[in-house]
Amino acid sequence: MNRTVYVAALHEKGHFMQETFETISFAQELDKGKIVLLVLADEESVTTLSRQLFLETGLDTIGLKGNFLKGYSAEAYIKTLSSFFRDKEPACVCIPHTSQGADFAPQLSVALQACCITAVEAVGNGAFTRTMFGGKFKVEIRPTKQASVLTVLPGTWNPCSHGNIVQGELTITDVPDESVSTRTHGIRESSHKNAALSDSEVVVSAGRGVGKQENIRILRDLCSLFPKSALGSTRAVCDLGWLDYTHQIGVTGNKVSPRLYIACGISGAAQHVAGMKDSRLIIAVNTDIDASIFRVAHYGVVEDLARFIPLLIEAYIKRNRE
Numbered sequence: 001m002n003r004t005v006y007v008a009a010l011h012e013k014g015h016f017m018q019e020t021f022e023t024i025s026f027a028q029e030l031d032k033g034k035i036v037l038l039v040l041a042d043e044e045s046v047t048t049l050s051r052q053l054f055l056e057t058g059l060d061t062i063g064l065k066g067n068f069l070k071g072y073s074a075e076a077y078i079k080t081l082s083s084f085f086r087d088k089e090p091a092c093v094c095i096p097h098t099s100q101g102a103d104f105a106p107q108l109s110v111a112l113q114a115c116c117i118t119a120v121e122a123v124g125n126g127a128f129t130r131t132m133f134g135g136k137f138k139v140e141i142r143p144t145k146q147a148s149v150l151t152v153l154p155g156t157w158n159p160c161s162h163g164n165i166v167q168g169e170l171t172i173t174d175v176p177d178e179s180v181s182t183r184t185h186g187i188r189e190s191s192h193k194n195a196a197l198s199d200s201e202v203v204v205s206a207g208r209g210v211g212k213q214e215n216i217r218i219l220r221d222l223c224s225l226f227p228k229s230a231l232g233s234t235r236a237v238c239d240l241g242w243l244d245y246t247h248q249i250g251v252t253g254n255k256v257s258p259r260l261y262i263a264c265g266i267s268g269a270a271q272h273v274a275g276m277k278d279s280r281l282i283i284a285v286n287t288d289i290d291a292s293i294f295r296v297a298h299y300g301v302v303e304d305l306a307r308f309i310p311l312l313i314e315a316y317i318k319r320n321r322e
Contacts, residue, residue, distance in 0.1 A: 019096035021159035042070035060168030071184030074104040082111040097151035114147035155274035205232035209265025213242040250275040268293030
């Protein structure tokens with residue numbers, strides 16, 4: 001029985017996402033057998049993309065070619081992959097947990113009659129770990145079916161290193177034209193991207209734990225102490241309307257790696273941590289001593305930020321006057 005681990009290599013505008021290479025590292029850690037990379041693209045770009053990935057990894061790479069695959073479409077991906085796996089028995093299908101991967105992975109698992117585990121951040125002893133309830137709990141999930149569709153949380157594995165030895169082979173396969181009811185006409189840059197956040201040396205970030213919108217002002221005051229700083233937030237804060245989505249940091253927002261990251265009232269959900277975990281110094285302020293954010297913070301302050309931040313600002317100003 002063929003027990004192969006497949007990786008759906010996601011790409012945009014002619015380039016593979018970093019999350020694709022992180023997912024390949026995850027697949028290598030599974031150690032379940034042969035790894036095969038799948039590239040879904042149209043006739044014009046599939047050969048170039050597949051060859052690029054093959055040369056970078058040295059792993060078996062299959063380009064699935066179909067003109068209806070020009071531009072991402074969940075419907076097209078599901079139909080193509082369902083057809084491809086019809087005569088195969090994969091151990092796992094690994095997909096980056098991007099907006100695309102999270103979109104089509106659950107539907108693909110239904111089509112393959114496989115189990116689906118999303119936002120995986122650790123693996124061991126046949127079980128997969130992910131967080132739940134806003135980062136409050138980590139759970140281990142053990143598949144009970146032969147095949148699994150897994151989405152891999154961005155930022156939890158290092159991108160795979162370039163393959164020095166070619167271990168596999170490159171194949172381009174035509175896929176039958178499928179009738180699809182949806183088609184992508186173009187890709188537009190997200191309006192949530194914020195260059196100020198990416199370029200900042202200091203990021204002060206707000207979570208739901210700030211308590212109320214008025215307390216955002218305190219964080220702005222803290223930001224103003226640093227010459228190259230920006231205000232960030234979790235998705236929950238943006239959903240509440242306290243800040244617009246250009247401030248969001250995380251899997252579906254901005255990714256930052258400043259010299260200093262100050263997390264205020266942030267619980268530490270994996271989706272947010274994936275967007276800031278590469279910060280050089282992380283300070284967390286939270287009243288909940290068990291908050292997950294303290295697991296990644298270098299320094300933690302268990303205190304009400306509405307009390308602590310003004311005292312910090314006052315001490316900073318006083319010290320710089322002396």
